[in-house]
């Protein structure tokens with residue numbers, strides 16, 4: 001289903017996965033607030049990496065830097081060795097970074113299928129001008145977009161909802177549609193911002209299975225921001241902990257669980 005083969009070594013912390021994403025010394029300020037302070041860590045190809053930290057730690061800000069919505073004051077972000085410094089936010093999907101948002105950002109009155117097609121178009125070759133001229137290549141692309149979108153709807157288990165308006169779905173289903181839209185652009189790296197937020201226990205369990213299959217079956221590397229620590233610990237090969245914009249721990253989940261600095265960061269800041 002994906003062009004990206006799963007790397008041979010996906011085992012946790014075998015140290016062999018080459019970095020897909022490198023975040024090097026990234027600093028981001030809002031006026032006097034240092035939201036990210038020299039943040040440095042790498043995400044290996046084919047890994048699921050959890051990014052956790054108390055509210056206000058800088059997780060969403062880091063995602064916004066990765067998506068080029070924010071321009072860090074300092075530092076560099078590299079995807080497959082290439083710097084994103086000169087990329088515009090509009091280039092990001094084409095370069096292979098997909099994302100979902102803390103609150104699902106779907107076009108409410110559009111059908112589920114059309115929402116997912118928006119993602120598939122992000123990877124398309126033809127611009128609006130070719131579309132308007134309906135050149136054969138554009139019609140072929142439209143067919144490919146339709147197929148890609150339907151394949152992703154099937155992958156998330158919502159093909160039966162294709163023609164329903166997005167607004168008519170439950171929150172859990174809307175979150176899955178947002179995922180399908182990101183996947184339809186065939187990303188190398190998927191950024192998930194609190195995908196379990198607002199979901200019940202059963203929906204969280206199903207989401208865990210889906211995230212794992214995104215990595216295992218589609219070969220997509222995942223950076224997961226999530227407050228549901230159980231979900232993060234069960235899925236992640238590596239967990240990075242942010243607190244007040246700083247990386248305070250980075251390692252395999254079993255080490256993060258025992259890290260006293262992590263326990264301290266969470267004390268009194270339960271969510």
Ligand SMILES: Nc1ncnc2c1ncn2[C@@H]1O[C@H](COP(=O)(O)OP(=O)(O)O)[C@@H](O)[C@H]1O
Nearest residue numbers: 030033035053054055056057058059060061062
């Ligand atoms: N657009 C913004 N303008 C000003 N301050 C911001 C902005 N976005 C985030 N911040 C501040 O940056 C810090 C990190 O926020 P955020 O990245 O949303 O944290 P998290 O996602 O970890 O909860 C917080 O202090 C927040 O108030």
Ligand SMILES: [Mg+2]
Nearest residue numbers: 059060061102
């Ligand atoms: Mg956030």
